[in-house]
Amino acid sequence: MKRITSFLFSCLLSSGILFAQQGITQCGVPTGQSPFPVTVYAELPDPVKPLAQEWTAIKTPHISWGSTDVRYAKHVVPKLKQQNVLRLKAWRGERVNAQAVVWAGSEVSNLNCSLSEFKNNKGELLPAEAWSIGFIRYVMTDELNKDGKGACGHRSDHSLYDSLLVADPIDHVIESVPLTAMTTQPVWVKCQIPQSVAPGIYKGDLLVRDGERLLGKLKLELQISGRVLPVPSEWAYHLDLWQNPFAVARYYQVPLWSQAHLDAMRPLMKMLADAGQKIITASIMHKPWNGQTEDFFETMVTWMKRADGTWSFDYTVFDRWVEFMMNVGIDRQINCYSMVPWELSFQYFDQATNSLKSVKTAPGEKEYEDMWVAMLSSFSQHLREKGWFDICTIAMDERPMEVMQKTLEVIRKADPEFKVSLAGNYHAEIEPALYDYCISIGQEFPADVRMRRASEKKPTTYYTSCAEAYPNTFTFSDPAEAAWMSFYSAQKQLNGYLRWAYNSWPLEPLLDSRFRTWAGGDTYLVYPGARSSIRFEKLLEGIQAHEKITLLRKEFLDKGNKTGWKKIEKMLSTFRLENFPDIPAAVTVNHANEILNSF
């Protein structure tokens, strides 16, 4: 028995091990339920047990507005000042969030929430469809590396890290929850303000009930300005969160690229489109990142070496994916990974032997050039036929300079008009050759380069990864850090932000955000069932702010409004990497939002 227990609770490094009856998380924790839940599911037990004496004062269920900047712990009495009225400011077209908190010393068997009508003083309504309510759920996470300097590296033994249950997923799927005694239940309230609504203050209530019985209500006032935020598809913001369709197929247990697979992805990718995503992540070869995620990226291009020695390529999967994403609304750019994968090994179907084979070859070698010139020539022709050539980039991650230069030569040889993108360090030598250039947060584009790139309409962005302790979007990160990202991008006059993983889910992402490498949540921002998260909503808050800044800057420039311009730049100057971890991101972000909403 001991051996089995130890097997179950130690972190499994191999993947996909499932019991017939019950799921098991990446870290070997049995989930006590069927694998891969999509609708109703139970959270993992909270390692933190409620302190009975703390809860004795809580006789009846308590209800208060909280802050969207806080992850309220599940079994701790929330430390907040009772707040019955919440006032929010927003532009028309903007999405705004609020977080209410319910906590109870004794059981609430059927907690549910609803909203009253929201009216302005002329009696005009904010339509009910604008609103959504979701219960915050709790997911297991770990922590930064022990040196506090980031979260990279392998985590072969999770017992070396703190395990804690954190508030992150926003569950819009369930309509009510049972609340056990001594439990806190946050509630996420979101309003997608229609662009057409009349400016003004709209007032209404959040009603909290146990079954039919009203437990209490909280007032919400939404002050909507005359300004209008465009729809996400029109945002200038260059959002690049890499999608992983393979994780969805595995989690939903549907055949790759089947209609069921597309159907499962649609709400998830629609959520991404609604956040302003502009780029389709495409894998044009087998394992561009050497299978670093639970579900590795398979090639969307079929590589075949024919028995006569010629190469043949088929784009059925690639087309299916791109057309699906465009249909969902993500249609501005296609980034194709990778000519320089993390392991320089290229798999193909070998017709002669009717088997999959791999060739190890590197930029600079004849075999590499022959193979990639054949591929890119064929690809270029296909993209041009599809009318996608101009929005497609051959995408690289950071590689040694010499390798990238040799890669660029091969691309030019195949088709000199190919656009190229890079996520890596800043390199003056190759910058002119890069269309979409994304550098690490710690680095800087020279001002003249950035300005020239802007005039050439080349996307110029930055990214964060496991390397940063702060700001980041781990499941335990301060939620405001996600919003902070885009203010920082605006300050640097960059077009947006990139993160490598929108949904590279671990085995049981709803239950356990930990993975075999990096800190919890590094590999994904959203959850199965197209559930959003505190992180993702705060990221969107920042993106909207960036878009507002872009519009205001243009307006102030056009109108010569120096006061307004200076106010924005001064506000942005408060976003400094050196703030972390001493000044909470929320302080800077909330102050900045106030200023933005003052115009």
Added chain:
Amino acid sequence: MKRITSFLFSCLLSSGILFAQQGITQCGVPTGQSPFPVTVYAELPDPVKPLAQEWTAIKTPHISWGSTDVRYAKHVVPKLKQQNVLRLKAWRGERVNAQAVVWAGSEVSNLNCSLSEFKNNKGELLPAEAWSIGFIRYVMTDELNKDGKGACGHRSDHSLYDSLLVADPIDHVIESVPLTAMTTQPVWVKCQIPQSVAPGIYKGDLLVRDGERLLGKLKLELQISGRVLPVPSEWAYHLDLWQNPFAVARYYQVPLWSQAHLDAMRPLMKMLADAGQKIITASIMHKPWNGQTEDFFETMVTWMKRADGTWSFDYTVFDRWVEFMMNVGIDRQINCYSMVPWELSFQYFDQATNSLKSVKTAPGEKEYEDMWVAMLSSFSQHLREKGWFDICTIAMDERPMEVMQKTLEVIRKADPEFKVSLAGNYHAEIEPALYDYCISIGQEFPADVRMRRASEKKPTTYYTSCAEAYPNTFTFSDPAEAAWMSFYSAQKQLNGYLRWAYNSWPLEPLLDSRFRTWAGGDTYLVYPGARSSIRFEKLLEGIQAHEKITLLRKEFLDKGNKTGWKKIEKMLSTFRLENFPDIPAAVTVNHANEILNSF
């Protein structure tokens, strides 16, 4: 050490295990030389040691004509009556064989043989190119099953069977051999008589030397009749020895379907064409015989299930193989295996997952029908474009009647004009649907069926396999049994003969003819380096006789020569299965040949 020894000498059931420096045979015997020799090689040690007292009388090297019906043992003094003159009869265009034997009590360091000029009494020459000389080599074999009733089944432990070194390969590659003391060395002399030569008796000598020193000479007289045997490509004989191109690629260590692969196969397949082979063996799916041979048959048709769910087929390999074989001279028929493989599992490349997948489905099921109708429709179109449709057959091995009937339905659904072939039992129910029908030697075609099939120009043949103890073509079989086959075929008025394995080589076919199943030599008739064998030459002797009989029967029928006709039928009636094993095949065959050469 013991463990290693036991590993080395026990029969390895897994395949392909090689040491870097030295080959190892299928039965785990280290070969003491590099794996897969093509030119010079050393035979395995003879388990039979020479008896010194037997050899004491043999002071100088002895030389005599022997018989092509005998496999002379390597270390035994040959039991033969000294014969200095050999007289052979033949038609023009025929190939004739002779076997000389050299044996020596003491070492002959550099044994070599040559031929003098061969002249008739008018001084006309048989050209030197007509002749070839090869040394008989020795290969390891085993024996029939212990019950003597055949040689089928698994042979997991070869120590249960006799191991003996037998004379079989004919080595034309080496020009001389060193003869150790107390060794017998047979020499194979072959003449491909030109069709254009003048009839008459041609006389010459076989000269046997040690280096430059003449050891002796043997006289050979070739009596050539006025009759002419057509060239093999014009023979009516339907010879169907299944080719295994995969064994050649592995043995020669060349990439499948590369030019080097075709080059390695060319002399081997040319030898087959010269024996009158009419049929190209093609595999149209993965492992038609479930990998029963050392080198399994891979599909020559690329099966791809596209991500949109449709099937796609590519014929690059199939075309390459068929065109190669046609170029070699085997161009009358293409038999395509198999819609009913031994394991009803069908492998394909799955584009969506970029992997090889298998589907288990059987005739009668919708999935089977959908898949095969798609394949055969595509295949039919391809074959028609190539102009091969009329010579192509969809080929089956014996399956339960119901399965074969359902298979035929699917074929008809895809293209009712497809020809079908079967190697199996006789079934009246499906006989009309079968173009090329080959039954087991023990079975009979009803006379009316056989005659109708002949009038419809449908090939009707029989086969032998491991099931027969006699006649057969194991490496230890009486050589004349190989010739016997075709006389029997002629007696039954059949068009030819089928055997399932021309060259499904075991690991080291030149050294050890044993395999993990069946008796030694069951899986192949010829050797690497395009070396013929005693078995193959005797098989060809029978094929030539069958062709002669076909010609003579036609002539006697046309000319109303009842005496000749009866003489042939009487001769053929002596070929009875019941003769075995009491009457040696050589007795019947040699008598029959005398009669054939009397016309």
